[in-house]
Amino acid sequence: MLTEDQIHHFRVFGFLALRQVFDTEEIERLGRLADEIWSGELGHTPSEEEHVSMAPFLELHDSTAELIEDARLYTPMTQLLGKDMIWMGSEGVQGTMTRRPYHHWHADRPGPLELGYLRIKIMMYLDPMRKDAGAFRVIPGSHRSPLHEELTPFQQRHGLEDPAFFGNRGSEVPCHAVETDPGDAVIFNQSLYHAVYGKAGRRRYIALKYATRPTTDAHLASIMQYSPDALKPHERAVQSESPRLRAMINGIDELKRRAETL
Numbered sequence: 001m002l003t004e005d006q007i008h009h010f011r012v013f014g015f016l017a018l019r020q021v022f023d024t025e026e027i028e029r030l031g032r033l034a035d036e037i038w039s040g041e042l043g044h045t046p047s048e049e050e051h052v053s054m055a056p057f058l059e060l061h062d063s064t065a066e067l068i069e070d071a072r073l074y075t076p077m078t079q080l081l082g083k084d085m086i087w088m089g090s091e092g093v094q095g096t097m098t099r100r101p102y103h104h105w106h107a108d109r110p111g112p113l114e115l116g117y118l119r120i121k122i123m124m125y126l127d128p129m130r131k132d133a134g135a136f137r138v139i140p141g142s143h144r145s146p147l148h149e150e151l152t153p154f155q156q157r158h159g160l161e162d163p164a165f166f167g168n169r170g171s172e173v174p175c176h177a178v179e180t181d182p183g184d185a186v187i188f189n190q191s192l193y194h195a196v197y198g199k200a201g202r203r204r205y206i207a208l209k210y211a212t213r214p215t216t217d218a219h220l221a222s223i224m225q226y227s228p229d230a231l232k233p234h235e236r237a238v239q240s241e242s243p244r245l246r247a248m249i250n251g252i253d254e255l256k257r258r259a260e261t262l
């Protein structure tokens with residue numbers, strides 16, 4: 001359960017670190033299950049240098065799917081997104097999504113139209129992350145106008161090999177590095193500008209995504225633009241008997257039909 005202070009922190013800065021949500025035994029078990037899923041799906045054990053990115057991920061195994069509705073994550077999500085929130089899918093990544101030692105500054109949901117539709121991603125790093133060794137860096141408050149729009153040049157350049165961000169190297173942009181240990185969870189608004197520098201070692205993470213239930217065509221258009229697969233939830237989620245998961249999936253078919261007519 002989030003406190004009022006934590007809710008304010010999230011609304012104002014666009015992110016929140018929850019410390020030691022899961023204990024060592026739980027996180028080690030999750031790490032073992034994640035390794036098993038990666039190895040099983042790939043048909044081999046990934047080497048330390050190998051980049052692996054799977055979505056959906058938690059949905060691939062009964063034991064990991066439980067995390068989606070674990071009260072320690074689910075309850076904070078309902079506080080921030082409402083009890084009628086929807087499930088947007090999960091990711092399991094070893095390395096970075098860019099397959100590079102860095103992931104330059106970007107927002108997952110950029111642009112002024114996106115600021116009115118709250119989507120949240122939870123990052124759970126299975127290995128310790130430090131500022132210059134793979135930690136999740138954020139520009140606090142960049143999920144809000146006018147800072148968000150002022151950072152548009154970052155979004156335009158983040159795919160380049162060695163871009164300058166207002167004359168700075170990416171790793172020198174003023175920011176807050178959310179250093180984490182396994183068991184911590186980082187919650188962020190997907191319109192927040194974030195980056196990663198200095199991937200070290202295996203760098204494994206699991207991500208969970210939730211969103212406010214869409215109520216307008218603009219919300220649906222945004223989902224279709226950035227994450228159309230979220231409207232096609234994995235069979236394990238669709239077949240689930242769990243009231244929480246069912247509530248998060250409920251009505252998605254209808255939303256998908258509406259979205260397809262836009």
Ligand SMILES: O=C(O)CCC(=O)C(=O)O
Pocket residue numbers: 095096097103108123135136194195196205
């Ligand atoms: O690799 C990470 O820790 C961050 C991933 C990221 O930037 C994203 O999911 O948008």
